[in-house]
Amino acid sequence: MPDQQCGFGNAIKRFFDGYAEFKGRSSRREFWLTMLPIAPITVLPFFFPPFGTLIGLLWSLFIAIPFLAVSTRRLHDANRSGWWLLLGHSGNIIAVAILSFIVVGMVFIGIGAIMIIPNEMKLDFHNPNTFAGQLLILLYASFGFLGVSLIIQACLYSLPSKPEGARFD
Numbered sequence: 001m002p003d004q005q006c007g008f009g010n011a012i013k014r015f016f017d018g019y020a021e022f023k024g025r026s027s028r029r030e031f032w033l034t035m036l037p038i039a040p041i042t043v044l045p046f047f048f049p050p051f052g053t054l055i056g057l058l059w060s061l062f063i064a065i066p067f068l069a070v071s072t073r074r075l076h077d078a079n080r081s082g083w084w085l086l087l088g089h090s091g092n093i094i095a096v097a098i099l100s101f102i103v104v105g106m107v108f109i110g111i112g113a114i115m116i117i118p119n120e121m122k123l124d125f126h127n128p129n130t131f132a133g134q135l136l137i138l139l140y141a142s143f144g145f146l147g148v149s150l151i152i153q154a155c156l157y158s159l160p161s162k163p164e165g166a167r168f169d
Contacts (some may be wrong), residue, residue: 001123006027006029007032007033008031008033008036010030011030011031011033011034012030012033012034012037012038014026014030014034015034015038015070018066018069018070018073019065019066019069020066020069021069022063022068022069022072022073023073023076024073024076025073025074025076025077025161026070026076026077027072027074027077027161028073028074028077028159028161030070030074030120030159031070031071031073031074031157032068032081032157035157038063038067041059042056042059042060042096043056044056045059045087050113060116060153063094068085071085071088071157072085075156075157075159076167077134077157077161077163078156078160078162079162079164079167080092080101080155080156080159080160084156085118087156088149088151088152088157089125089147089149089153090149090152091145091146091147091150091152092145092146092149094142094145095142095143095145095146095149098138098139098142098145098150099139102135102137102138102139102142104146105131105134105135105138106135108131109132109135138157
């Protein structure tokens with residue numbers, strides 16, 4: 001059963017104790033008290049590259065399964081299936097696909113810069129009719145998809161508890 005009165009320490013303890021427990025429920029309070037310290041801890045190392053980036057990636061991999069588990073349990077508490085996670089993360093998936101396309105485009109620009117005399121190579125990121133400008137538009141679009149994804153996730157994880165269904169206990 002979800003702990004409606006848990007504090008920070010208890011929420012974090014339940015987060016790691018239920019490392020891969022996708023059954024059951026997590027209260028709204030438990031979920032948000034877990035995410036409040038975990039989110040900054042996850043983002044902070046990326047501000048100190050290159051060593052911090054490695055630590056950030058390892059930490060993100062370490063908490064990926066418990067994050068999915070507590071998110072699934074939170075959706076269960078709102079009487080929703082865990083598959084609703086896909087809706088919340090669909091923007092993330094689209095953004096990663098767009099960013100992958102941008103990386104491929106930048107490789108092509110790099111190859112072009114090697115093959116063309118450097119003085120003749122002019123990248124105009126501000127002109128949407130150029131390849132570089134279109135890559136910049138795609139970058140902004142990926143940020144938009146990430147933002148929409150965050151809004152959907154916040155709405156899903158803020159749904160009130162519905163114990164009357166009890167489909168996921």
